[in-house]
Amino acid sequence: MDFNEFAAYAYFFLVVFLVVVTYSYIYHLYTKKKDSSGVDYEHYSDMALKDDIGDTPVKPVSKTEEK
Template identity: 75%
Template sequence: MNIVDIQGYGYFFATVFLVVVTYSYIYHLYTKKKDAKGVDYEEYSNMALKDDIGDTPVKPMSGKKEK
């Protein structure tokens, strides 16, 4: 076994590892939509689509300030 074979095996296993990590991260993103505080940030993706002056806000504002 020479260095070319070792590089080929290393490349193959690195590619498989990165594919598994990428798909597990995508799965994590779609199953855990809320963070630890319970905020769903996917609602904010509509801000780019609904940006007219007459559209309703994504999150209604209350009269008191948050700390």
């Protein structure tokens, strides 16, 4: 086995490994949308785009909630 053949096998297995890691991370993100406190952070994903004064808040704040 020369160096070029070894490099080709290493490249192939590296690509397969990265594909598996990427898909497992995507699966993890979509199965665990909420963290341990129950907050779904997907609502905050477009907060930078909807930042006008007339836009609805991402999370409404109740006046009875203590700070």
